Amino acid sequence: MAPKKKGREKGDDSAKNVIYLENVNIAYSDANGVPALMNVNLKIKKGEFVFIVGDSGSGKSTLIKLLLRELTADSGRVIVNGYDLGSMRHSKVPKFRRSLGVVFQDFRLLKDRNIYDNVAFAQRIIMRPEREIRKNVPTMLSLVGLAGKYKAKPKQLSGGEQQRVAVARALVNRPTILLADEPTGNLDYRNTNDIMKLLEKVNENGTTVVVVTHNRDIVNEMQKRVITLKQGVIVSDEKKGAYIDD
Amino acid sequence: MINTFFYSLGQGIKNIFRNKWFTLASLATISACLFVFGIFVAVVFNVNHIVKTVEEGVSVTVYFNEGIEQERIDQIQDLVSKRPEVYRCDFISADEAWAEFSKKLGENAEGFTENPLADSENLQIYLNDVSKQADLVKYLESVEGIRKINKSELTANTLSGVKSVVTYVSIGMIILLLAVSIFLISNTVTIGISVRKEEITIMKYIGATDFFVRAPFVFEGMIIGLIGAAIPVIVLYVLYNTAFDFLRNNFSFLNDYISYVPASEVFMYLAPISIIIGVGIGFFGSFFTVRKHLRV
Numbered sequence: 001m002a003p004k005k006k007g008r009e010k011g012d013d014s015a016k017n018v019i020y021l022e023n024v025n026i027a028y029s030d031a032n033g034v035p036a037l038m039n040v041n042l043k044i045k046k047g048e049f050v051f052i053v054g055d056s057g058s059g060k061s062t063l064i065k066l067l068l069r070e071l072t073a074d075s076g077r078v079i080v081n082g083y084d085l086g087s088m089r090h091s092k093v094p095k096f097r098r099s100l101g102v103v104f105q106d107f108r109l110l111k112d113r114n115i116y117d118n119v120a121f122a123q124r125i126i127m128r129p130e131r132e133i134r135k136n137v138p139t140m141l142s143l144v145g146l147a148g149k150y151k152a153k154p155k156q157l158s159g160g161e162q163q164r165v166a167v168a169r170a171l172v173n174r175p176t177i178l179l180a181d182e183p184t185g186n187l188d189y190r191n192t193n194d195i196m197k198l199l200e201k202v203n204e205n206g207t208t209v210v211v212v213t214h215n216r217d218i219v220n221e222m223q224k225r226v227i228t229l230k231q232g233v234i235v236s237d238e239k240k241g242a243y244i245d246d
Numbered sequence: 247m248i249n250t251f252f253y254s255l256g257q258g259i260k261n262i263f264r265n266k267w268f269t270l271a272s273l274a275t276i277s278a279c280l281f282v283f284g285i286f287v288a289v290v291f292n293v294n295h296i297v298k299t300v301e302e303g304v305s306v307t308v309y310f311n312e313g314i315e316q317e318r319i320d321q322i323q324d325l326v327s328k329r330p331e332v333y334r335c336d337f338i339s340a341d342e343a344w345a346e347f348s349k350k351l352g353e354n355a356e357g358f359t360e361n362p363l364a365d366s367e368n369l370q371i372y373l374n375d376v377s378k379q380a381d382l383v384k385y386l387e388s389v390e391g392i393r394k395i396n397k398s399e400l401t402a403n404t405l406s407g408v409k410s411v412v413t414y415v416s417i418g419m420i421i422l423l424l425a426v427s428i429f430l431i432s433n434t435v436t437i438g439i440s441v442r443k444e445e446i447t448i449m450k451y452i453g454a455t456d457f458f459v460r461a462p463f464v465f466e467g468m469i470i471g472l473i474g475a476a477i478p479v480i481v482l483y484v485l486y487n488t489a490f491d492f493l494r495n496n497f498s499f500l501n502d503y504i505s506y507v508p509a510s511e512v513f514m515y516l517a518p519i520s521i522i523i524g525v526g527i528g529f530f531g532s533f534f535t536v537r538k539h540l541r542v
Contacts, residue, residue, distance in 0.1 A: 068451065070542060090541075091456075098453035108448045112264045124253060125454040169452070 017079075018177055018208050019044035019067065024076035026062060036062040038232040040076070044210065046176065049203045051219050052212045053243055054229035060212045063229070064181045067210070068102065069093055081176055098126055101170030101207070105182035107162040109154040109169075115141065116150040119169045126173055140168040144198060160191025167198055171207070178202060180211045184218065192218060216243040250458065258465025268438035269470060275434045276474025276527065279427035280520045284482040286423060287516050290416045295507045297409050301376050302333065304405065307396040308369040308386055318391050323369055325389065331378035336370045343368065377406040428527060435467060435531040443539050450542040459540060463532040471528025475520040483513055 021042040027035045037059045044050055054060050065071040066078055069085045078085040081099045088096065109118050116137055123133045141147045144164035146157075154162050163183060170178055180199065184192040196218050203209040213219065219226055219242065226241030227234055236244060262269050308326075310319060319337065327335040338346075343366045373379055379402040386395050439446075449459045486509045494501060 094450075094453045094455045094458075096453075097451065100453075102451050108444070108451070110445060110448060121449075122452050125449065125452055125458050127249060129249075173453075 016045065017043040018046045018081055019210070020077070020079040021066075022077040024066070024073045024078060026066065026071060026073050035232050037066070037073075040232075040234055042227065042234065042237075044208060046208055047203070047206055049200070049209045049222075049224045050211070051222075051224055051226045051241070052210065052229065053214060053219055053226060055214065057231070058229040059232040060214075060229055061181065062232075064179060064212055067179055068100070069096060094125075098173055099175055099177070101167075101173070101175035101178040103163065103166045103170050103178065103180040103183045105185035107154070107159075107166045107186075109162060109165055111154050114151050114153055115146060115157070115165050118154070118165055119172050122169045122172050136172055137168075140172045141165075143171070143201075144168045158191070159187050160194055163187060163191070163195050164198065167195070167202070171202060175207065177208045177210065180209065182213055183211060184213065184215055196222065219243040250461070254458070254461035255465050257462035258469060261462055261466045262469060265438065265442070268434075268441070272431070272434050272438060272467075272470045273474045273477070275430050276427075276471060276524055277477045279423070279430060280475050280524060281478035281482065283420070283423045283427065283523070284478050284516055284520060286416075286419055287519075288482065288486055288512050290412065291507045291512045291515075293412050294409075296504055297405060297412065299505055301405050301409075302372060302374075304373065304376050304379075304398060304401050306371045306373070306379065306382060306386070308371065308392055309365075309394040309396075310367060311391050311393045312365055314391050319367070319369075322389060322391060326369060326371055326386070329382065329385070331373050331375055331382055332371055333374035334372040336372075338368050338370055340365070340367045376402040377409070424523070427523070428531075431527045432531045432535065435528075436535045439463060439532065439535045439539070446536065446539045447542050450540065456537075456540045460533065460536045463536045464529055467528035467532030468525050469528070471524035471526070471531075472521060474528070475524025479513065479517045479520050482516070483509060486512065 021040050024037055024040040026037045052060055067080055072086055083096045119137045119140055120133050141150055144167055146164055184195055199209050223240045226238050228236040228244050323335055323337055383395055383397055386392055446459055490506055
């Protein structure tokens with residue numbers, strides 16, 4: 001059954017975009033009311049590859065947390081994959097999150113489980129039958145180039161390999177959007193390139209990819225859309241942008 | 247749903263082995279608490295049993311007016327037997343009274359040719375609750391045909407006092423022990439689950455429902471609770487029987503005065519209660535502790 005999606009109306013601009021933010025404001029209570037995001041408007045279409053860049057404290061992490069529905073905006077609308085996150089009940093959040101794939105800087109793998117189980121875990125929570133899992137997980141591990149290491153535990157892999165496992169886990173449920181929060185932050189140059197190539201390949205297969213980063217080199221090299229945040233405000237949004245220095 | 251049930255159960259069992267230190271700490275805490283609880287329950291059972299045995303030996307003796315007819319005695323016995331506080335009511339004829347008394351006199355009884363206790367036919371009344379002795383005596387005083395009532399007020403009052411103290415102390419100690427157990431066990435569970443907060447966060451980010459995240463923890467808690475309760479029950483059962491045999495064999499002079507409750511009777515209650523407490527604490531402890539981490 002298709003998920004009940006709130007917030008879409010015919011002719012509404014939000015319907016054309018997989019991510020739609022309108023006049024979004026959010027402030028942390030422990031920051032004396034200083035806004036983390038201020039009057040943010042953002043539209044990301046299906047199939048786009050977008051970098052969100054900015055210095056520490058610019059609001060990048062807050063934006064990712066909003067898109068994951070870990071935080072809710074104080075005002076404005078946040079619509080992701082057709083779900084109006086502002087009015088979403090807590091019990092609907094898991095279903096919404098299954099429409100996303102998420103990759104973190106620190107990989108966040110289950111350390112006590114092997115690579116196969118880490119990827120299979122994402123399928124198990126959506127109650128895929130075991131025979132389907134046995135087919136999908138090796139396919140996904142082959143895609144990220146780790147088919148031969150399915151029995152290894154995360155700590156037996158390099159940082160780059162662990163991040164590829166995280167990508168496989170994020171993609172195994174075929175999400176429409178892949179959110180990557182500093183995916184290369186803990187990786188060396190070679191592994192960074194590998195991961196970015198992998199994300200580009202994922203994007204070519206039709207998945208919308210949003211990468212939060214402050215890695216100037218990859219942003220400048222890949223020539224994708226770049227949204228720059230500064231002190232909670234979008235200061236630039238370029239179709240084939242570059243990392244803007246202060 | 248069935249798949250999720252078995253998956254969660256399997257994960258719960260795997261978690262027990264994955265988190266060995268947490269499992270050991272929880273098992274030790276639950277077992278220690280329920281062990282102390284079990285010892286206390288066993289002691290309370292036996293104290294109550296001893297009090298009850300002594301209580302049943304306390305009687306009120308009623309003597310009748312001279313020349314009373316047997317028919318009236320039977321009526322009185324019938325009336326007394328029907329009273330709720332009366333456990334047993336025996337008629338002792340003058341001959342029976344003398345036979346019993348002459349046994350105590352031994353050779354000294356030989357000089358008597360007639361029954362010197364001719365007017366001592368009586369009713370021996372045993373109560374099921376000695377605290378009701380005063381009520382019974384009051385009633386007996388109003389019954390026609392009764393000459394004299396022998397009672398032991400001191401014994402009755404002492405026993406009533408002991409019984410009340412045992413009852414209140416038992417209730418107080420059981421509540422205290424349970425509270426301490428729940429506190430210690432939930433603390434252990436809280437620490438154990440907080441360490442795995444990251445795991446819960448990962449599950450939530452991937453889109454796991456609260457039920458899916460919680461179920462393995464709850465199964466794990468229940469299994470640890472079950473094992474944690476079974477260990478002290480088994481150990482206590484063995485210890486109880488050993489102590490029972492030791493007291494019977496080495497303090498045989500006590501056997502005439504004190505009878506102990508058999509292990510089967512104590513453990514018929516103690517085993518299910520301990521298991522319910524263990525599994526219950528495991529269930530609620532993990533259920534509520536995980537809830538704190540689910541708002542991701």
